[in-house]
Amino acid sequence: xxxxxxxxxxxxxxxxxxxxxxxxxxxxxxxxxxxxxxxxxxxxxxxxxxxxxxxxxxxxxxxxxxxxxxxxxxxxxxxxxxxxxxxxxxxxxxxxxxxxxxxxxxxxxxxxxxxxxxxxxxxxxxxxxxxxxxxxxxxxxxxxxxxxxxxxxxxxxxxxxxxxxxxxxxxxxxxxxxxxxxx
Numbered sequence: 001x002x003x004x005x006x007x008x009x010x011x012x013x014x015x016x017x018x019x020x021x022x023x024x025x026x027x028x029x030x031x032x033x034x035x036x037x038x039x040x041x042x043x044x045x046x047x048x049x050x051x052x053x054x055x056x057x058x059x060x061x062x063x064x065x066x067x068x069x070x071x072x073x074x075x076x077x078x079x080x081x082x083x084x085x086x087x088x089x090x091x092x093x094x095x096x097x098x099x100x101x102x103x104x105x106x107x108x109x110x111x112x113x114x115x116x117x118x119x120x121x122x123x124x125x126x127x128x129x130x131x132x133x134x135x136x137x138x139x140x141x142x143x144x145x146x147x148x149x150x151x152x153x154x155x156x157x158x159x160x161x162x163x164x165x166x167x168x169x170x171x172x173x174x175x176x177x178x179x180x181x182x183x
Contacts, residue, residue: 001135003177007150008141010060011037023083023090027059034066041067043171048137049073055081055142064141080121083143087112101163115145115159122149123183130181150175153183
C-alpha cells in the first residue's frame with residue numbers, strides 16, 4: 001500500500017509579502033499567514049492523517065504548530081525538507097534571481113546549494129517515509145523547492161519546467177508514494 005502525501009507550503013511570511021527570498025533564514029508568519037495556518041489545520045485535522053512532517057525552518061514549523069497543536073497528531077521536523085539554500089542570496093529580493101532559477105538546477109547558489117541538492121534531500125526523506133507509513137496519509141509542510149522535488153520525483157516532471165513555472169498557491173497538493181519506492 002502506498003503512502004498518501006498531502007503537501008502544503010508554509011503559510012505566508014512577512015518576507016513573502018515583501019518580495020524577499022528567505023531561503024535558509026528562519027522567516028516569520030505574517031498575520032495573514034497565521035490565519036492561513038489556522039485554516040490549514042481545519043482542512044487537514046481528523047480524517048485519515050496520521051502524522052505531520054515539517055521543515056525545521058521556523059516559518060514551516062510555526063505553520064505546523066498553529067495548524068496542528070492540540071490535534072494529537074505527531075509533528076516531526078526534518079532538515080531534509082528545508083528550502084533551497086540560496087547562500088549569499090538568502091534574504092535577498094526574489095527579483096535578483098527568480099528569472100535565473102534554471103541556471104541553479106545543477107549549479108549551486110554562491111555559498112549555497114543547487115535545486116538538484118534539494119531533490120536529493122527530498123528523495124532521502126521519501127525513502128525513509130516509504131515502508132514506515134505505508135497505507136496511511138501524512139501531511140508534509142515545506143517550501144516551494146520541495147514541491148518541485150516531489151513533482152519531479154513522483155510525477156516525472158522536468159526540473160527546468162518546474163523552476164520556470166509561476167507559483168500558483170492552492171489548498172494542498174496530493175502525491176502517492178508507492179510501497180518500496182527507491183527513487
